[in-house]
Amino acid sequence: MDRRRGADPSLLVLISLAAGPKHGHAILIDVERFAGQRLGPGTLYGAIERLEQDALIEPLPAEDRRTPYRLTEEGTRYLGDRVSKMQRLAEIARARVQS
Amino acid sequence: MRRGIRFLLTLYPRAWLARYGDEFTQLIDDAPATPADVFDVARHGLALHVRRASRTAVRLVSLGGIIMRSQPQRFAMFGAAVLLPTAALIGLALLKYVAGVAAPFDAIEPAMTPLVTHPLGETILTLAPYLALALAVLPVVRGGVRWDHGQLVGTLSLSAPAANIVIAALSIAVALFMVVYWLGENL
Numbered sequence: 001m002d003r004r005r006g007a008d009p010s011l012l013v014l015i016s017l018a019a020g021p022k023h024g025h026a027i028l029i030d031v032e033r034f035a036g037q038r039l040g041p042g043t044l045y046g047a048i049e050r051l052e053q054d055a056l057i058e059p060l061p062a063e064d065r066r067t068p069y070r071l072t073e074e075g076t077r078y079l080g081d082r083v084s085k086m087q088r089l090a091e092i093a094r095a096r097v098q099s
Numbered sequence: 100m101r102r103g104i105r106f107l108l109t110l111y112p113r114a115w116l117a118r119y120g121d122e123f124t125q126l127i128d129d130a131p132a133t134p135a136d137v138f139d140v141a142r143h144g145l146a147l148h149v150r151r152a153s154r155t156a157v158r159l160v161s162l163g164g165i166i167m168r169s170q171p172q173r174f175a176m177f178g179a180a181v182l183l184p185t186a187a188l189i190g191l192a193l194l195k196y197v198a199g200v201a202a203p204f205d206a207i208e209p210a211m212t213p214l215v216t217h218p219l220g221e222t223i224l225t226l227a228p229y230l231a232l233a234l235a236v237l238p239v240v241r242g243g244v245r246w247d248h249g250q251l252v253g254t255l256s257l258s259a260p261a262a263n264i265v266i267a268a269l270s271i272a273v274a275l276f277m278v279v280y281w282l283g284e285n286l
Binding site: 023024025028040041042043044045046048049062064065066067 | 104115119121122123124125126127129130135136138139140141142143144146
């Protein structure tokens with residue numbers, strides 16, 4: 001059994017919201033589709049709470065009881081920086097694995 | 100499964116539920132719930148409570164530190180009051196058995212004997228010098244730990260009013276006397 005943990009839930013939420021505003025259930029479906037990782041409800045809202053406190057995402061007016069979230073400008077910048085760093089690390093790792 | 104999750108939600112902190120409760124409940128209704136989700140919701144709720152409790156503890160400790168540091172002499176006087184019964188008992192005993200002046204000790208002995216022989220009274224009198232020392236010293240100690248260029252650096256400074264120094268010295272003297280006396284009686 002593979003007991004290794006999946007990707008950071010906060011990063012997955014940011015990547016999901018980079019495609020446009022979404023509410024909780026839509027984020028879960030999107031993350032499962034693009035990352036193959038099913039986030040639990042508590043894990044998802046733990047990530048949402050942290051990202052909102054860090055002003056990386058913000059809520060939009062609720063539709064029924066579903067509250068959509070979107071990336072803030074700070075969140076977009078943060079995600080771009082983080083992806084660039086990950087890309088550099090991935091290139092280094094790939095080069096070392098292949099050598 | 101959903102009923103289990105809804106029950107767990109009632110155990111969440113109220114402030115969190117006020118902010119996220121509606122949308123979280125809607126998410127539970129929208130998504131098919133699994134046993135793993137029940138565990139996930141329980142773990143998240145526990146984490147929220149632990150975080151809240153730790154924040155409260157940090158605030159209380161910080162507040163206690165601020166109050167102690169703003170009034171160090173008052174805490175020293177409180178320490179003196181805590182130390183007084185033990186110090187008086189030892190002082191009068193020394194006066195009787197070392198200096199030969201028995202009257203003061205004999206005067207208080209009938210009143211003190213039930214207290215000294217009771218386990219709780221004995222414990223209080225024994226711990227008093229250590230508590231008094233803490234009350235005299237803690238308000239005047241500044242300490243900190245920080246990372247500096249990859250090294251853990253600890254700092255400790257002491258800026259004490261005379262009252263705190265006197266009470267601390269008396270507390271140490273009483274505690275030392277009690278330790279030496281106990282060793283002499285038991286070894």
